[in-house]
Amino acid sequence: MHQNRNILRKRLVGIMTQQEIGSTIRERRKKLGVNQQTLADLAGVAVNTIVAIERGEGNPQLLSMLAVLDTLGLQMSVDIKRLEYETV
Numbered sequence: 001m002h003q004n005r006n007i008l009r010k011r012l013v014g015i016m017t018q019q020e021i022g023s024t025i026r027e028r029r030k031k032l033g034v035n036q037q038t039l040a041d042l043a044g045v046a047v048n049t050i051v052a053i054e055r056g057e058g059n060p061q062l063l064s065m066l067a068v069l070d071t072l073g074l075q076m077s078v079d080i081k082r083l084e085y086e087t088v
Contacts (some may be wrong), residue, residue, distance in 0.1 A: 019056030026054040028072045043071040 017025070029039050036054070040047040045064045053059035053068060059067075069076055 017056065022054045022056040025042075025068060025072065025074070028074060032072065039068065039071060043067040 008064075012052055029036070034042075036050045037047050040050045043064075044067055049058075049060055050068065052066065053060055066076065
C-alpha cells in the first residue's frame with residue numbers, strides 16, 4: 001500500500017497544494033479589494049471557510065470551493081481517471 005501512495009504522488013506532480021490554492025484565492029480576493037467577510041457572503045459560505053481555505057487548512061466541501069472560486073472569477077479543473085497500480 002505504501003508503494004502505491006508513492007506512485008500516486010509521482011503522478012500528482014504539478015498539481016497545486018492546498019497552500020498554493022489558498023494563496024491564489026487570497027491574492028485574487030485582495031486584488032479585487034474584497035474582504036473575507038464580503039467574499040463569504042457573496043459565495044454563500046461561512047467566513048471561517050474562507051479563512052481555512054486561504055490558510056490551506058481543513059477540507060472544504062467541493063461545492064463551497066467551487067462557489068468561492070466562481071465568485072472570484074476563478075475556476076478549478078478536476079480530471080478523474082483510473083490509475084493502474086502494480087500489485088506487489
